[in-house]
Amino acid sequence: MAEPLLQVDNLSKNFGGIRASDALSLEVVRGELHAVIGPNGAGKTTLISQLTGLLHPDAGAIRFDGQDITQVPAYQRSLLGLARSFQITSLFLDLSVLDNVLLAVQAHQGHSFHFWKNARRDRDLRDPAMAALKRVGLTERAMQPAFRLNHGDHRQLELAMALAANPRLLLLDEPMAGMGPEQSARMVEMLRALKGEVTILLVEHDMEAVFALADRITVLVYGRVIATGTPQEIRANAQVREAYLGEQEATHG
Amino acid sequence: MIRKLNLRAVVIATLLAALLLLPLYTSLTGDRFALTLFTRIVILALAAVSLNLALGYGGMVSFGHAAFLGIGGYAVGILSYEGVGSGFVQWPIALGASALFALVIGALSLRTRGVYFIMIPLAFAQMAYYIASGLARYGGDDGLTLQNRSSFAGLINPSNKVQFYYLCLALLLGSIYLVWRLTNSRFGLAVQGARSNDTRMRAIGFPTYRYKLACFVISGTLCGLAGILLANNTDFVSPAIMFWTRSGDLIVMVVLGGMGSLFGPLFGAVALLFLEEALSRITEYWQILLGPLLLLVVLFARGGIDGLLKGARRG
Numbered sequence: 001m002a003e004p005l006l007q008v009d010n011l012s013k014n015f016g017g018i019r020a021s022d023a024l025s026l027e028v029v030r031g032e033l034h035a036v037i038g039p040n041g042a043g044k045t046t047l048i049s050q051l052t053g054l055l056h057p058d059a060g061a062i063r064f065d066g067q068d069i070t071q072v073p074a075y076q077r078s079l080l081g082l083a084r085s086f087q088i089t090s091l092f093l094d095l096s097v098l099d100n101v102l103l104a105v106q107a108h109q110g111h112s113f114h115f116w117k118n119a120r121r122d123r124d125l126r127d128p129a130m131a132a133l134k135r136v137g138l139t140e141r142a143m144q145p146a147f148r149l150n151h152g153d154h155r156q157l158e159l160a161m162a163l164a165a166n167p168r169l170l171l172l173d174e175p176m177a178g179m180g181p182e183q184s185a186r187m188v189e190m191l192r193a194l195k196g197e198v199t200i201l202l203v204e205h206d207m208e209a210v211f212a213l214a215d216r217i218t219v220l221v222y223g224r225v226i227a228t229g230t231p232q233e234i235r236a237n238a239q240v241r242e243a244y245l246g247e248q249e250a251t252h253g
Numbered sequence: 254m255i256r257k258l259n260l261r262a263v264v265i266a267t268l269l270a271a272l273l274l275l276p277l278y279t280s281l282t283g284d285r286f287a288l289t290l291f292t293r294i295v296i297l298a299l300a301a302v303s304l305n306l307a308l309g310y311g312g313m314v315s316f317g318h319a320a321f322l323g324i325g326g327y328a329v330g331i332l333s334y335e336g337v338g339s340g341f342v343q344w345p346i347a348l349g350a351s352a353l354f355a356l357v358i359g360a361l362s363l364r365t366r367g368v369y370f371i372m373i374p375l376a377f378a379q380m381a382y383y384i385a386s387g388l389a390r391y392g393g394d395d396g397l398t399l400q401n402r403s404s405f406a407g408l409i410n411p412s413n414k415v416q417f418y419y420l421c422l423a424l425l426l427g428s429i430y431l432v433w434r435l436t437n438s439r440f441g442l443a444v445q446g447a448r449s450n451d452t453r454m455r456a457i458g459f460p461t462y463r464y465k466l467a468c469f470v471i472s473g474t475l476c477g478l479a480g481i482l483l484a485n486n487t488d489f490v491s492p493a494i495m496f497w498t499r500s501g502d503l504i505v506m507v508v509l510g511g512m513g514s515l516f517g518p519l520f521g522a523v524a525l526l527f528l529e530e531a532l533s534r535i536t537e538y539w540q541i542l543l544g545p546l547l548l549l550v551v552l553f554a555r556g557g558i559d560g561l562l563k564g565a566r567r568g
């Protein structure tokens with residue numbers, strides 16, 4: 001197997017007494033869509049935050065494309081090609097939809113000490129931003145303030161921002177959270193289209209979506225990896241069924 | 254954007270025309286007072302424009318911007334007192350001093366959050382106030398009278414009231430243009446992103462601290478320019494120029510006019526100084542009336558005057 005794009009090695013993170021990451025190891029291979037599932041509080045968001053550098057692990061290492069990035073600050077990781085969408089949408093609500101994506105593009109074009117030229121008319125920013133908006137179907141709303149959009153469109157805008165950065169690894173934290181069935185279906189379609197183009201680490205609660213999209217799945221419980229494998233392997237794994245899937249099926253009636 | 258005639262555009266055009274034609278009016282009527290009042294309004298509007306850059310666009314609630322008025326004013330006053338009368342020397346030094354002061358305050362305060370960010374510029378401004386009060390050589394508490402206004406080798410004569418007024422107006426309009434360019438540039442977008450959601454900005458790769466700091470320095474320098482003009486206008490500078498209430502006045506102008514709007518600070522400065530004039534004729538307790546009035550604006554017109562004008566276009 002080729003060298004993995006992302007290699008997480010024995011990551012540990014405690015919040016007081018809570019072990020949010022417990023000697024957590026996992027690998028994401030180039031080109032795959034790797035899903036991370038696990039019950040609420042399993043430490044999925046904490047994992048993503050450590051990958052992007054918003055949180056610092058107590059122990060362990062993160063390697064991206066062969067480089068140890070454990071100590072690299074968040075903004076530089078993003079420049080290396082790690083982009084994330086947030087579980088709780090974290091947009092620039094008072095700026096326009098276009099400005100949101102412009103900023104995501106601008107972040108990757110060197111420093112922003114350009115004081116004079118109009119950024120909104122700068123084709124180097126505008127073209128990729130509009131392309132990303134088109135991809136998620138938000139072209140028409142480009143000039144509206146972001147707070148006017150509904151929840152589903154906020155999630156799409158999150159995705160557009162992550163895409164606009166031309167990432168090498170896309171980290172998606174529950175992109176379908178709070179979406180209705182129709183919006184979810186739209187998001188699944190979009191992820192299917194993206195798959196193969198960009199390597200994706202997907203945290204998602206929607207099991208149907210995960211099993212439909214993922215090449216491989218890692219199951220997290222109490223910060224620990226209890227299984228990694230193809231969807232078939234995960235479905236067949238007794239430990240997973242016991243710890244998680246069974247419980248899910250039970251609660252879903 | 255559709256360019257159609259709207260209330261806001263009409264108000265801006267009228268206001269600008271009035272400002273441009275004011276000296277004509279005063280020379281016809283001999284109303285010297287109007288020229289004095291409006292020179293002051295224009296200068297304070299410039300200070301409000303500078304604060305709006307930090308506060309409105311950058312989200313930095315600087316409760317100490319009057320310090321820059323003082324630094325600009327004292328730089329001119331002290332240099333003049335020491336025999337350096339040329340504006341070509343005075344002004345760059347005054348602007349440089351303001352920039353440096355802004356760099357120090359900004360570097361310290363931007364590392365903090367919330368109420369501390371408000372307190373640090375305030376503390377520095379009060380410190381500058383007490384230092385100026387202690388400068389016995391330069392008048393201490395009583396302030397310093399300028400023997401001469403800044404001279405510009407005969408190019409402009411700031412002692413001529415009309416010329417000085419137009420100089421101030423040109424600098425005000427120039428600074429509004431500057432803010433317009435800045436806020437639409439990549440730099441401006443980064444600053445507004447940091448105001449809107451700093452965490453997200455850092456997550457997508459912006460070292461926001463340096464952009465906010467640069468914004469604060471530009472803002473402080475521009476406010477220093479207003480200080481230079483203020484000292485020249487009154488031929489006098491005293492510690493009172495940087496007392497905390499003056500910083501408060503500037504914030505009121507920005508909020509009243511509309512935070513983060515290009516012409517808001519101009520609206521705010523005109524409105525506040527007019528209100529002060531009008532209310533002080535009615536009663537000597539005008540400040541008691543002004544307070545509740547401002548409260549109403551903040552409560553019912555979130556976008557300030559600019560917001561009201563914009564809303565009227567839709568409604």
Ligand SMILES: Nc1ncnc2c1ncn2[C@@H]1O[C@H](COP(=O)(O)OP(=O)(O)O)[C@@H](O)[C@H]1O
Binds near residue numbers: 018020038042046
């Ligand atoms: N900033 C924090 N401070 C304290 N505890 C936290 C913090 N973030 C997460 N936790 C705790 O860590 C555990 C994992 O949380 P999280 O990563 O959000 O789980 P998931 O995304 O899988 O639902 C939970 O028990 C949560 O309460």
Ligand SMILES: [Mg+2]
Binds near residue numbers: 045087
């Ligand atoms: Mg989560």
